Amino acid sequence: MSPWPVRVRAVVDAALLSTCIVLALSGAALLFSYAPTPERAWASVYYTSYVASGGATVRALHSLASHAIIVLAAARLLVFAVVVRWDRREERIAHVVALGLAALTVLVAITGNLLPWDQAGWSARKVEFQLASLLPFVGGALAKGAQGGDELGALGLTRAFALHLLLGTGVTAAFVSRGVRSFEEARKPSAFAIAGVVLALVLGAAVIGAPPLGAPVVPFAEFTARPEWFVEPLFRVRKFFHGAGEVIGPVAAPAIIGGYLLLIPMLATRFAIKRSVLLVPFVLAVAAVAALVAFGRRSELRDEALQRERTASFALDARARKLAAKGIPADGPVAMLKGDPIVRGRELYARFCSNCHVLGDLGDAKKAKAPRLDGFGTAAWIEHTLREPDAADRFGRGPYRGRMPSAVRNLPDAPVGKDSRMLKNDDEMRAVVSFLVKQGEEPGEPTKAIDAKLLAEGERLVNGPCTTCHMLRAVGDCDGTQLAPELAGYGTQAWIRAQIANPSSELTYRSLALDPLSKGHMPRFDGEMSVRDIDLLAKYVRSVGRGLSLD
Amino acid sequence: MPNDETRTGRRSLLVAATGIAAVPCVRLIGHAPPDSGARGWFRLAKVNELVEGLPKRFAVVADRKDGWVVEQRAEIGAVWLFLRSGKPVALSASCPHLGCGIQVKEGGFVCRCHDSNFDPMGKRLDGPTLRDLDGLETRLTDGDVFVRFARFRAGTQEQTEIV
Numbered sequence: 001m002s003p004w005p006v007r008v009r010a011v012v013d014a015a016l017l018s019t020c021i022v023l024a025l026s027g028a029a030l031l032f033s034y035a036p037t038p039e040r041a042w043a044s045v046y047y048t049s050y051v052a053s054g055g056a057t058v059r060a061l062h063s064l065a066s067h068a069i070i071v072l073a074a075a076r077l078l079v080f081a082v083v084v085r086w087d088r089r090e091e092r093i094a095h096v097v098a099l100g101l102a103a104l105t106v107l108v109a110i111t112g113n114l115l116p117w118d119q120a121g122w123s124a125r126k127v128e129f130q131l132a133s134l135l136p137f138v139g140g141a142l143a144k145g146a147q148g149g150d151e152l153g154a155l156g157l158t159r160a161f162a163l164h165l166l167l168g169t170g171v172t173a174a175f176v177s178r179g180v181r182s183f184e185e186a187r188k189p190s191a192f193a194i195a196g197v198v199l200a201l202v203l204g205a206a207v208i209g210a211p212p213l214g215a216p217v218v219p220f221a222e223f224t225a226r227p228e229w230f231v232e233p234l235f236r237v238r239k240f241f242h243g244a245g246e247v248i249g250p251v252a253a254p255a256i257i258g259g260y261l262l263l264i265p266m267l268a269t270r271f272a273i274k275r276s277v278l279l280v281p282f283v284l285a286v287a288a289v290a291a292l293v294a295f296g297r298r299s300e301l302r303d304e305a306l307q308r309e310r311t312a313s314f315a316l317d318a319r320a321r322k323l324a325a326k327g328i329p330a331d332g333p334v335a336m337l338k339g340d341p342i343v344r345g346r347e348l349y350a351r352f353c354s355n356c357h358v359l360g361d362l363g364d365a366k367k368a369k370a371p372r373l374d375g376f377g378t379a380a381w382i383e384h385t386l387r388e389p390d391a392a393d394r395f396g397r398g399p400y401r402g403r404m405p406s407a408v409r410n411l412p413d414a415p416v417g418k419d420s421r422m423l424k425n426d427d428e429m430r431a432v433v434s435f436l437v438k439q440g441e442e443p444g445e446p447t448k449a450i451d452a453k454l455l456a457e458g459e460r461l462v463n464g465p466c467t468t469c470h471m472l473r474a475v476g477d478c479d480g481t482q483l484a485p486e487l488a489g490y491g492t493q494a495w496i497r498a499q500i501a502n503p504s505s506e507l508t509y510r511s512l513a514l515d516p517l518s519k520g521h522m523p524r525f526d527g528e529m530s531v532r533d534i535d536l537l538a539k540y541v542r543s544v545g546r547g548l549s550l551d
Numbered sequence: 552m553p554n555d556e557t558r559t560g561r562r563s564l565l566v567a568a569t570g571i572a573a574v575p576c577v578r579l580i581g582h583a584p585p586d587s588g589a590r591g592w593f594r595l596a597k598v599n600e601l602v603e604g605l606p607k608r609f610a611v612v613a614d615r616k617d618g619w620v621v622e623q624r625a626e627i628g629a630v631w632l633f634l635r636s637g638k639p640v641a642l643s644a645s646c647p648h649l650g651c652g653i654q655v656k657e658g659g660f661v662c663r664c665h666d667s668n669f670d671p672m673g674k675r676l677d678g679p680t681l682r683d684l685d686g687l688e689t690r691l692t693d694g695d696v697f698v699r700f701a702r703f704r705a706g707t708q709e710q711t712e713i714v
Contacts, residue, residue: 038617123651127664130649134706144583150702150713154618155584220610220629220644222652224663239665242679246706305656306663334625351609355602528597 005083007186012079014190016072017179018197019065020172026062027168029054034115036161038154039332041117042216046324046333049213060205066109068201070230073105073175081261081279086269095265097174099258104171106230111164113228117157118214119313123225125160126152134247151219215313215320216333224309233289236296257285319343322551339532341550345540348533352525353541358393360544369397370522376545377440377491379433386429399520403483407432407465422465431458432466440491445548462487474506483512497538501526589613589627589700590714596632596696601639604671606631606655608644611700630687630698631655635672641687641698642673648680650705660684681708 035044048055080098084091113121133143148155183190227235234250241249264278329335337343354363356370372393375381389404390396407422414420435458467476469484485508489495498507502524504514595609615625629644644653651664660669667678688699704711
């Protein structure tokens with residue numbers, strides 16, 4: 001019977017053996033539906049995870065086993081520190097190899113996490129490469145070679161794939177052969193470990209499932225990078241090193257801890273120190289790092305801006321998966337996001353519209369000079385505009401102030417004492433609002449059935465006082481010479497699109513809209529945005545304004 | 552049985568052959584493509600899109616060479632633009648520390664990756680960054696804001712443009 005530490009090592013080796021077999025099997029299976037290029041990687045991992053039969057389970061298995069192998073490789077190093085007899089040459093070598101294998105395991109995991117080409121994995125690697133580029137002498141060439149250029153791109157992904165495969169196969173082979181050899185040192189517990197680990201991984205994968213695929217890489221998007229848990233200690237420790245020490249910290253810290261584990265058997269043999277005593281500094285260091293990680297995470301949970309950003313990025317993840325379900329264009333997932341009214345429309349709105357118009361969380365209600373677009377084209381929005389056209393959230397702060405009279409008050413230039421209100425009562429208001437709401441409907445949209453009589457009454461009323469200035473189907477008293485928009489189709493996709501592209505077209509405000517006299521008016525954007533972008537923006541404005549779903 | 556002499560001969564031959572074959576292999580593995588070349592003056596905004604003291608983020612769009620791919624109209628970077636006394640100011644949105652995205656927060660800019668903080672003009676306040684946000688040249692022509700987009704080496708105290 002071998003002594004118990006040797007048996008423990010045999011059990012860890014056995015656990016590694018079965019984890020490696022699971023990794024090799026699942027990894028080989030994943031190869032059959034993976035493409036290592038930026039336009040294909042995310043799409044193929046999406047396909048594997050959410051479309052291909054069995055794909056989700058295999059990915060869950062590979063992912064869970066990859067966490068397990070890091071824990072086990074580290075545990076194995078620790079066990080070696082306890083059991084290795086320094087006076088035996090082959091054990092000394094095995095100990096050094098154990099350290100090397102643990103380091104390589106982390107490298108395999110890091111390259112593996114780049115393969116889905118998602119924003120989180122990409123951003124984490126990008127920071128690490130930047131940090132590596134600061135290493136003296138080799139840094140620049142190392143980072144450039146690993147990234148495949150100045151930015152982490154196509155070559156970087158393919159290189160990560162090659163490294164993951166080659167190193168992964170090597171590490172797996174080493175652990176498997178080691179596991180087979182040390183099996184004899186504790187046959188029964190080893191057999192239990194092999195069976196138990198496989199069972200635990202399969203069950204765990206079934207219960208936990210694969211990690212949800214995050215949004216694809218959009219280089220230079222706003223995203224806060226965070227490393228995986230096994231790199232996180234370095235990230236947290238890093239905060240204490242500034243300047244030149246910054247790059248030394250992440251290299252020196254693991255080197256010192258690994259080196260110390262390597263030295264424990266030597267110190268124990270040479271100086272006859274108990275190994276339990278030698279392990280104390282190590283345990284303290286691990287505890288300190290763990291505390292640092294816990295503390296760092298806790299303070300991040302309290303960082304509201306960061307949490308808001310997380311929520312937004314989870315929403316983008318979910319949106320990307322939803323879009324992918326409809327199929328990913330040949331140009332790749334970035335093209336997919338750039339063609340989405342929610343993702344692209346919001347981007348465009350923030351850039352081109354939010355200075356003047358408020359919509360949802362975009363725009364500043366205190367400074368906005370143009371009408372608020374929440375509810376644009378709905379009954380409530382139209383009624384408010386008819387009643388209070390110069391309200392702060394309508395035309396009150398812009399150049400159109402005073403142009404449109406309230407429909408429920410006497411006209412400013414009418415003789416005193418005469419009832420010059422355009423709409424005399426609530427029934428008339430309801431009729432006009434119904435008619436105008438109807439203008440903004442798109443075919444096939446679920447709408448409340450509106451009484452035909454009410455609509456007819458609304459049209460009659462609109463054709464009365466409203467068309468003094470407004471046009472309805474290109475007909476109006478002033479023949480379009482007034483600064484008032486066309487009401488036919490008011491609030492439709494086509495109307496909004498036309499208004500964004502060029503407010504002075506016959507579809508909306510006509511020639512006066514861009515007159516220098518109405519300085520501060522809405523500009524035309526057809527020179528700023530492509531036809532496609534204008535269409536996406538119009539969809540965004542209309543659907544968010546009306547609270548419609550864009551699926 | 553081959554004698555020692557032939558054995559040594561064979562070994563040297565093998566080593567030499569492997570060495571010769573390894574040269575192009577190492578070259579290929581270490582190949583780093585030339586810079587994507589995306590830099591220079593870009594028209595990023597109309598001046599009336601910019602707000603006094605309120606930075607807005609603008610993507611720099613150009614063709615991007617990435618290995619064997621040329622991606623047309625790709626985002627090759629981002630810039631924070633705002634007005635200061637009516638004049639456009641441009642700051643690179645890439646953190647001078649380790650290249651994460653710079654964000655706007657109350658009272659200036661922040662990199663949330665490693666908590667570097669900058670004042671509203673991009674001057675470094677605290678955190679691991681060794682220098683201020685990288686300012687970019689701007690030019691105003693007929694209401695159009697042009698920015699000379701450039702990238703700088705991250706993590707260094709002095710500003711070194713990547714050329």
